[in-house]
Amino acid sequence: MSAIITLSLLAVLLLYLGLFKAKKALLPVSLLGLLAAIVLYSIQWDTDAEPLYSGMVLFDHFAVAFSILSLFITGLVFLLSRDYFDSISEHVAEYYALIIFSLTGALLVVSFHNLAMLFIGIEIMSVALYILVGIRKRDFSSNEAALKYFLMGAFSTGFLLFGITLIYGATGSFDLTEIKNYLIANPHSISPLFYSGILLLIIGLSFKVGAAPFHFWTPDVYEGAPILITTFMSTVVKTAAFAGFLRLFLTCFVPLQDFWAPVLLVITVLTLFIGNISALAQQSFKRMLAYSSISHAGYMLFGILSIGAASAGAIFVYSAAYSIASVVAFAVLILVKRSRGSEHFEAFNGLAAKNPYLAFTLSVAMLSLAGIPLTAGFVGKFMMFSGVLANYHIVLLLLAVLNAAMGIYYYFRVIVAMYFRPADREEVTVNANYKAVLFIGALLTIAIGIFPSLLAGWL
């Protein structure tokens, strides 16, 4: 809890720094704050986790691991933010504060133990994002993205809230343990309200994680938002939403698996196919990444579908691999867009000749996203698929492999463009922060790929 309080105070401190025009101090102070939060979480690792504040939050290993991952990825995003927000507007401090607020919401979502906290966490996370998406006030696509995200988000929140209400109506409690006890105590006389509640919760959460058929806001919002915000959304927010999704289903709804698994199965298959097939047709790298993030949501749903003791670890490794690779990909995209002014695949032509370092790190990221062995993405996919195989969903596994093959095609397009399509271009200037992020990203991707136990042992 002390980490969440630290972060809230950090955001307020950043607002004050903005008031006193201390722009230089923003980035170091926020990074220090994130570091402090990581330290505070790591101290909690070995202590016995008990629900705190009359059962509102629970900082068990699951919560701590996902929190540290979110904090770490946010740190990487912050490192990329040097000089980035200055080009958009002069109110830089507010953007840092909003990202920190959104992160606070994400941390609440991964550590909730009461549906009221889940709701408040998701709201804090989303409200900050609605604004961040629309910070380019004079850019129409940014405005469109913000409005679309806001309307869709508000709509999906309605579903989520209605689901929570129905579950409360059936069980008389918001507390996860109480809900679980209700299910165990009445295995044969579960109120019909409870079933409708689960369905509505699935709809609401699918909206938030961007799973088909509730994905339609994702491509436009990811494309319209500033790239850095897209990075934050597709990594931290997605990870947190999945962690919340999994935590809810893992603690409460396992006894009713026969009821919700078919629904989730349909959602998973749709998500995989829609994400991958649409990604094949894209010409813009950013939009391709948006669709690929939908398809990755499909893979992550496997973890919830084959729910069990191993699924937390699988989702953790998968989201870590996916987030790190995405940060690298978006970082290179920011640099390329800055020099060429375009997000299309052609803008990457000949990058390898002038910037071998950039091209190499982006290739590592793409290989990881595609799930090639010796990268983190492979380990993540392997853990997901073995979970599915353990439940004998052979057909699902075949579909997933087919989709992974499609993924390889569009991820390799950018590698081909960089290495085999010569083009006249100037060298892209890379500042030290970007170099550091690319280095950390590529190193971690390969390190996790070779030594999976680095992460897999956490959960």
Next chain:
Amino acid sequence: MSVFYFVAFLSIFFALMTIFTKNAVHSVLYLVITFFTFTIHYILLNAQFLAVVNFIVYMGAIMVLFLFVLMLLNLNKDTEPLKSNLIKIIGVIAGLCLVVTIAGSLKLLETSNPVVLKDPGIGLVSNLGKVLFSEFLLPFEISSILLLTAMVGAVLLAKNETKKI
């Protein structure tokens, strides 16, 4: 009981008026009255807090916002887009779906026991406050972050940018 039937009649009557009036502003005004009858229902059900919130937030704030938007939009017959037959058919289908749903749920309906409150103080403001400041203290405090976020965001969006992009 007679009060309930009278107020229920008023609710349904004004709800129907909301749908059937041609003038949009009148329609909103009828909706305000409908919400007011809801407030009376809440008081009859001993839900003080809900009644007050419904009265202040829905009737007071949101419906006035509705009215303002409607007046700014300046709706009249000329600006109304022509609805194609397809849309009308879809509307009829959607409406019939709703009827089927309502009929289905009415079939499942049982008469509940006469409402006898186990805890007569359940809807009172003081009890709500006690729960809010004991069991639900953390969500209550955390919502301050939500409000602060929304406030910062609103100011940020409304502020004039001096630097052109």
